[in-house]
Amino acid sequence: MSIWGSSGPDEGFAPFFLGGLLLTLSTGLIIKSILEGKEEYPDARGKIEKNRRRVYVYMTSILFYGTFLGILGYILTTALFLMVIIKIAEKQSYVLSLLVMLFTVIILIFLFKIFLQVPLPSGIMEYFWRL
Amino acid sequence: MELLSHLLLGFNESLTLINVVYCFIGVFLGTVIGVLPGLGPTATIAILLPVTFKINITSSIIMLAGIYYGAQYGGTITSVLLNIPGEASSVVTCIEGHQMAKRGRAGAALGIAAFGSFIGGTLGVIGIMIFSSFSYIALMMGPLEYSSLMFLGCSLVIYFSSKSLLKGIIMGTFGFLLSIVGTDYITAIERFTFGSQSLVEGIHVVVIAMGLFGIGEVLYLAEKEEERKRRDLLSASTKLFDLLPNRKEWKDSSLPIARGSLLGFLLGILPGGGAVLSSFICYGIEKRISKNPEKFGKGAIEGVAGPETANNAAASGAFIPLFMLGIPPNVVLALILAALMIHGVTPGPLFIIESPDLFWAIITSMYIGNIMLLILNVPLIKVFVQILLVPYAVLSPMILLFCFIGAYSINNNPLDILIMFIFGIFGYLMRKFEFEPGPLMLTFVIGPIFERSTRQAILLSQANPQLFITSPIAMIMVAIAMYLYISPLIRYFIRKPKVKYTGS
Numbered sequence: 001m002s003i004w005g006s007s008g009p010d011e012g013f014a015p016f017f018l019g020g021l022l023l024t025l026s027t028g029l030i031i032k033s034i035l036e037g038k039e040e041y042p043d044a045r046g047k048i049e050k051n052r053r054r055v056y057v058y059m060t061s062i063l064f065y066g067t068f069l070g071i072l073g074y075i076l077t078t079a080l081f082l083m084v085i086i087k088i089a090e091k092q093s094y095v096l097s098l099l100v101m102l103f104t105v106i107i108l109i110f111l112f113k114i115f116l117q118v119p120l121p122s123g124i125m126e127y128f129w130r131l
Numbered sequence: 132m133e134l135l136s137h138l139l140l141g142f143n144e145s146l147t148l149i150n151v152v153y154c155f156i157g158v159f160l161g162t163v164i165g166v167l168p169g170l171g172p173t174a175t176i177a178i179l180l181p182v183t184f185k186i187n188i189t190s191s192i193i194m195l196a197g198i199y200y201g202a203q204y205g206g207t208i209t210s211v212l213l214n215i216p217g218e219a220s221s222v223v224t225c226i227e228g229h230q231m232a233k234r235g236r237a238g239a240a241l242g243i244a245a246f247g248s249f250i251g252g253t254l255g256v257i258g259i260m261i262f263s264s265f266s267y268i269a270l271m272m273g274p275l276e277y278s279s280l281m282f283l284g285c286s287l288v289i290y291f292s293s294k295s296l297l298k299g300i301i302m303g304t305f306g307f308l309l310s311i312v313g314t315d316y317i318t319a320i321e322r323f324t325f326g327s328q329s330l331v332e333g334i335h336v337v338v339i340a341m342g343l344f345g346i347g348e349v350l351y352l353a354e355k356e357e358e359r360k361r362r363d364l365l366s367a368s369t370k371l372f373d374l375l376p377n378r379k380e381w382k383d384s385s386l387p388i389a390r391g392s393l394l395g396f397l398l399g400i401l402p403g404g405g406a407v408l409s410s411f412i413c414y415g416i417e418k419r420i421s422k423n424p425e426k427f428g429k430g431a432i433e434g435v436a437g438p439e440t441a442n443n444a445a446a447s448g449a450f451i452p453l454f455m456l457g458i459p460p461n462v463v464l465a466l467i468l469a470a471l472m473i474h475g476v477t478p479g480p481l482f483i484i485e486s487p488d489l490f491w492a493i494i495t496s497m498y499i500g501n502i503m504l505l506i507l508n509v510p511l512i513k514v515f516v517q518i519l520l521v522p523y524a525v526l527s528p529m530i531l532l533f534c535f536i537g538a539y540s541i542n543n544n545p546l547d548i549l550i551m552f553i554f555g556i557f558g559y560l561m562r563k564f565e566f567e568p569g570p571l572m573l574t575f576v577i578g579p580i581f582e583r584s585t586r587q588a589i590l591l592s593q594a595n596p597q598l599f600i601t602s603p604i605a606m607i608m609v610a611i612a613m614y615l616y617i618s619p620l621i622r623y624f625i626r627k628p629k630v631k632y633t634g635s
Contacts, residue, residue, distance in 0.1 A: 018311070029298065058349065058350055059552075062346065069539070090524035108536070
């Protein structure tokens with residue numbers, strides 16, 4: 001990317017300028033934090049370890065959803081995602097997890113697939129979509 | 132008197148049963164798609180465009196316009212209740228609206244947004260009638276004037292930062308950098324796309340907003356057991372009589388609504404400005420002039436009333452350049468322009484003279500549509516607030532699913548979910564380390580317009596160093612911006628030893 005051309009700034013000017021500014025400001029913030037030397041973020045220093053596992057389960061589930069949506073299809077991915085979140089992360093009963101999963105999948109299919117006709121990925125479930 | 136006869140002509144046309152029905156379909160669809168993140172008015176109008184071939188022109192434009200301004204209403208609901216912006220113009224509502232919901236004032240936030248939207252939308256329509264002959268102002272805004280306006284807009288980063296000024300500016304700079312991703316408008320060179328086709332058009336504002344606000348909030352609360360319990364208890368204790376704004380909230384909101392109407396309308400006229408920009412600028416101004424700026428970020432009703440009014444007034448104001456000059460100020464109105472042209476009508480200076488019945492029917496239908504939206508939305512507030520009664524353990528995966536489908540439906544690409552996830556983690560870390568998302572969103576929205584117009588202005592002037600003193604409009608805006616940049620910094624350094632900066 002060129003930063004400056006014959007008659008003015010090129011496409012590289014803004015990234016170069018903003019990158020430099022961000023670097024300077026971030027360095028300033030680090031220096032400020034060191035100079036002040038106080039514990040500003042109590043919950044960022046591992047004091048809430050107890051629930052950290054739940055955050056990781058959430059993160060893994062979201063990553064799974066984004067990665068497998070195209071392969072497994074909307075219904076299967078959503079069902080698995082809901083089961084993992086409600087049963088494992090939120091530690092709810094199997095009955096509640098199943099009920100929420102079924103209810104949500106049916107509502108979402110009706111709302112997005114049938115009513116709004118959003119083209120949701122079918123994945124390996126393509127055969128059932130056609131039915 | 133002439134105006135009255137035009138209004139009568141318009142109402143005569145717009146109050147026919149068929150047009151009232153199409154107006155209702157438009158505003159209802161607009162509200163629904165406004166609620167659903169990712170599925171915006173652009174996609175809906177694009178889908179419905181072929182349908183309009185079979186409907187008469189007045190009814191089809193009334194319906195399409197209804198979708199456009201109806202979406203501004205609907206976008207607020209999820210912003211307030213779930214911290215997920217349904218529309219880009221409702222991103223700023225998340226900041227104060229969701230905080231109000233956490234305090235048990237979700238009904239008041241939705242109520243004031245509905246009334247503010249109604250007032251803003253209606254005043255905007257009156258503005259169209261009065262100022263339609265001043266549409267040439269939009270033509271006076273060249274790249275240089277736009278650049279100065281955006282420079283002025285960037286100064287609001289300072290007023291979006293309530294905790295730390297330095298962190299606010301860092302976030303603002305980062306937001307600007309993110310806005311660069313995609314194809315450069317002038318040289319058509321791809322920047323930071325890493326060869327991905329999904330990034331060629333840049334990162335969608337809704338993907339970033341849903342990641343930072345929606346997913347970031349869910350991840351943060353996954354860790355905070357006490358805050359979850361407090362939220363569930365508060366929701367269970369919310370009483371029905373708390374569902375509308377009280378007298379004090381009305382009083383606090385009256386001036387922001389007035390300012391939002393005026394500012395939103397004026398910014399709506401400018402191409403590229405519109406609803407998103409006006410809501411951000413209105414929020415910044417409300418915070419700047421507030422007597423209690425420390426209330427902002429904790430659920431200040433002014434921060435909901437002003438921006439929500441502004442985005443609806445802007446949606447109305449945006450019709451001026453479309454009808455008077457034939458210039459669509461945004462993509463949605465470009466589609467409405469396409470619908471008009473399909474029916475053989477070309478908007479422009481002669482539009483009112485050649486098609487007065489059509490013009491005034493559309494304008495008067497907006498009055499009817501705004502009344503419909505108010506009637507539709509206010510009673511529904513009680514229904515919407517029931518969402519908060521769902522325990523957070525069940526609600527949180529629903530919020531995530533809503534975000535997923537919103538991100539996916541933008542490009543029908545799962546990669547958008549992964550991009551949103553990255554911003555979700557970023558939003559979670561921002562919450563933990565006390566960085567605010569407001570400045571980032573502001574510069575992300577105005578960044579592309581700022582960069583493009585500045586480069587165009589410099590190129591047109593052949594890098595003339597005296598560029599900014601060649602236009603009086605640009606000079607005034609740069610002067611105001613400089614004052615806004617410098618004055619809080621001076622105050623910050625003077626007050627620093629005594630009081631922590633609060634953004635005032």
